[in-house]
Amino acid sequence: xxxxxxxxxxxxxxxxxxxxxxxxxxxxxxxxxxxxxxxxxxxxxxxxxxxxxxxxxxxxxxxxxxxxxxxxxxxxxxxxxxxxxxxxxxxxxxxxxxxxxxxxxxxxxxxxxxxxxxxxxxxxxxxxxxxxxxxxxxxxxxxxxxxxxxxxxxxxxxxxxxxxxxxxxxxxxxxxxxxxxxxxxxxxxxxxxxxxxxxxxxxxxxxxxxxxxxxxxxxxxxxxxxxxxxxxxxxxxxxxxxxxxxxxxxxxxxxxxxxxxxxxxxxxxxxxxxxxxxxxxxxxxxxxxxxxxxxxxxxxxxxxxxxxxxxxxxxxx
Amino acid sequence: xxxxxxxxxxxxxxxxxxxxxxxxxxxxxxxxxxxxxxxxxxxxxxxxxxxxxxxxxxxxxxxxxxxxxxxxxxxxxxxxxxxxxxxxxxxxxxxxxxxxxxxxxxxxxxxxxxxxxxxxx
Numbered sequence: 001x002x003x004x005x006x007x008x009x010x011x012x013x014x015x016x017x018x019x020x021x022x023x024x025x026x027x028x029x030x031x032x033x034x035x036x037x038x039x040x041x042x043x044x045x046x047x048x049x050x051x052x053x054x055x056x057x058x059x060x061x062x063x064x065x066x067x068x069x070x071x072x073x074x075x076x077x078x079x080x081x082x083x084x085x086x087x088x089x090x091x092x093x094x095x096x097x098x099x100x101x102x103x104x105x106x107x108x109x110x111x112x113x114x115x116x117x118x119x120x121x122x123x124x125x126x127x128x129x130x131x132x133x134x135x136x137x138x139x140x141x142x143x144x145x146x147x148x149x150x151x152x153x154x155x156x157x158x159x160x161x162x163x164x165x166x167x168x169x170x171x172x173x174x175x176x177x178x179x180x181x182x183x184x185x186x187x188x189x190x191x192x193x194x195x196x197x198x199x200x201x202x203x204x205x206x207x208x209x210x211x212x213x214x215x216x217x218x219x220x221x222x223x224x225x226x227x228x229x230x231x232x233x234x235x236x237x238x239x240x241x242x243x244x245x246x247x248x249x250x251x252x253x254x255x256x257x258x259x260x261x262x263x264x265x266x267x268x269x270x271x272x273x274x275x276x277x278x279x280x281x282x283x284x285x286x287x288x289x290x291x292x293x294x295x296x297x298x299x300x301x302x303x304x305x306x307x308x309x310x311x312x313x314x315x316x317x
Numbered sequence: 318x319x320x321x322x323x324x325x326x327x328x329x330x331x332x333x334x335x336x337x338x339x340x341x342x343x344x345x346x347x348x349x350x351x352x353x354x355x356x357x358x359x360x361x362x363x364x365x366x367x368x369x370x371x372x373x374x375x376x377x378x379x380x381x382x383x384x385x386x387x388x389x390x391x392x393x394x395x396x397x398x399x400x401x402x403x404x405x406x407x408x409x410x411x412x413x414x415x416x417x418x419x420x421x422x423x424x425x426x427x428x429x430x431x432x433x434x435x436x437x438x
Contacts (some may be wrong), residue, residue, distance in 0.1 A: 140348040147423045214329070223372075224422055227401015230422070235404060312425030314397070314432055315417040317411075 001132035005267060007028045007052030007124045007161040010134050012041070012070075013086060016108045022038045022055065025113050029120055032160070041070075041277040045077050049166040050268055050285075052124040053082045055116075056104070068100040076102035080165050080263075084108065084116065090117055114204070124161050128296050129267050132234070134159050136301070138269060140228040141286060143311075149198065152282075157270040163263075167256045168285045168310055170215055171195075172223040174249075177288070179234040181298035184290035185249075185260065186229070188222050194282040225286075228311075235302035245292060260291040319361060320437040321347035324354035324378065325370040325399070330424065333401070335379060337426040343437060351376030358385050364394055366437040371400040373374075373408065379407065382414045395436040399424060 011022060011033045026033040033055070036044045054074060061067035069084060082105040085093070091107045092098075105123060108116040139154050145154055169191035177184055195214045247261035268289040274281045321343055323334045344355045346361065348354035352372040358364055367385070369378040376384075377399060385391050396416040403421045411419060417436060420429065 009321075146424070216328040220327045223327065224401055226401075227372075227422065230401070283427070289333045311421045312423055312428055314418050314420050314429045315408075317416065 003110075003124075003127060003135040003159075003162050004030060005134060005159040006032055007120075007265075008032045008034055008048075008050055009036050009052055009124075010036065010045070010048070010054045010081075013055055013057035015086075018057070018086065021110055021113065021188070025116065028119060030125070031120065042073065042077060045074065047191055049164055050162045051078075051081055051132060052163050052265065053084060053120070053163050053198070054078075055086070056083050057086045058088060068081075068097055070137045071100050071103050071208045078164060078166075079099050081163055082106075084119050084123070086110060086224060092107065098281055101125075103160045124163065124265055127265060127267075127290065127294055129311060130296050130299050131295075131300065134267070135167075137229070137267075137286075137288070140232065141225050141269065141271060144224040144228065145271060145273065147224075148217070151273055152273040155272050155274075157272075159267060159269050162268045162287070163265050165257050165259055167251075167258055168283070171211075171218060173257075175226045177224050177226070177229065177290075181293075181295045182290050183292035184283075184294070185290065186222070187228065187258075187289065188225075189217060189285040190218065190283065194280065197278075197280065198273075198282060206250070207315045232301055234298070236301060244246075262291040264289070264291055264294075319344045319364060321345045321366045321368060321433065322348060322357055322364050323368045324373070324381065325372075326350050327372040328371070330399075330422075334424050334426070335370070337424075337437050338430075338433065341426075343428055343433070350374050351378055351381030353379050354378075354422040355384050357387070358391065358394065359389055366395045366397065366433060368399050370414060371398055378379070379410050379414065382411065382416055386414055397429075397433070400421045401414065427434070 007030065009031050009075065022033065026096060056071065058067060061070045074083060083103060085104050085107045086109045087109055091106050091109045092113065093104055106119045108119060142154060142156060150300040168189040171192050172187055174185050174187050177186055192211060192214050199213050250259040269286040271284045272281050321338055323331055323345060325331050326349055331347045333349050336344045345358060346422040348357045352375040354369060355376065358367065369381060381383045382396050385394060397418045397420060398411055398416055399422060401422050410420055
């Protein structure tokens with residue numbers, strides 16, 4: 001796993017001439033380009049919860065009318081995803097119909113990939129995440145998960161930046177992260193049945209696994225990660241500057257959508273636990289949403305954290 | 318009468334800690350937060366050791382210990398904090414309230430069992 005986050009972008013651009021150009025661009029700019037067949041576009045959009053943006057071509061639909069219709073549909077399905085369009089002649093939205101202009105965020109031309117790079121920086125990598133923080137979060141979480149699920153194989157994907165707001169699975173936890181350099185939330189999302197299967201295998205036979213055990217386990221994992229995060233990055237110097245602004249969080253159950261009141265991209269980690277016996281994976285999405293305050297220039301680890309008593313050991317007074 | 322009271326708002330932790338101690342022959346009761354823990358300390362004179370989380374709803378663990386010492390006047394019951402917190406300021410507050418020790422989660426039972434036995438004896 002690298003410390004530098006990447007981002008997945010859906011590439012809706014069939015131009016063979018531009019294809020190689022775009023492939024190289026993605027490799028050079030920490031993007032993972034995903035292609036999809038046209039007949040699967042909307043099922044992929046509905047199911048793919050970890051996208052950063054959509055790279056669209058103005059000839060993707062085959063005609064101006066079809067192109068506009070597809071763009072409007074994409075926006076209707078995933079309004080939170082920025083759509084950046086490649087134009088044939090000029091990097092402008094001005095000559096496009098009103099409706100289409102409203103759903104596109106910016107335009108570029110293939111002869112000026114520096115402009116696209118700037119747009120990617122603006123719409124996806126707009127928040128800088130220190131490598132030490134990204135690495136530390138993964139270390140903390142892997143330690144906690146390994147402690148809770150001792151018999152399972154654990155892996156962590158390369159962290160990535162997402163713009164979408166779709167909730168994975170059926171159960172998630174949310175805990176505030178408050179420090180002088182960040183204010184926001186950590187969210188853990190997972191599938192209830194997969195966790196129930198794990199608990200069923202591990203728990204006492206007479207108790208029976210139910211959803212409350214899933215809730216409790218997810219809560220405790222969240223608590224352990226939160227505690228380790230605080231110990232490592234917040235410490236006693238948790239003094240918060242400025243006013244304690246809060247914004248409402250909105251959860252739409254019907255659409256499995258959560259809003260933190262900001263368009264800020266989120267830092268996402270995907271952990272996979274696998275029981276080698278059954279081979280069934282359990283996915284755990286961890287998202288960091290610094291929606292209230294973000295000052296990475298003030299980020300630092302708590303001094304002497306390595307000298308602290310190791311977890312699980314008793315420090316007697 | 319139980320000898321050890323495990324106070325934690327997480328049922329996962331309560332089950333894990335109480336289950337481990339019970340399996341090792343100790344009498345264990347549980348409480349779901351500081352308020353519940355305070356009531357159980359008050360009601361059970363046989364308790365010798367409290368294993369207590371810090372961050373809990375209704376009443377946090379350090380406030381609970383301070384009330385056990387102050388309001389209940391119980392200066393003898395042993396208290397170990399079991400928490401994700403490791404801040405020196407919190408530990409100092411715990412020491413001032415007369416706690417015996419501090420464990421940063423996760424709980425590793427085998428490492429502390431003998432000490433728990435002595436403190437609950």
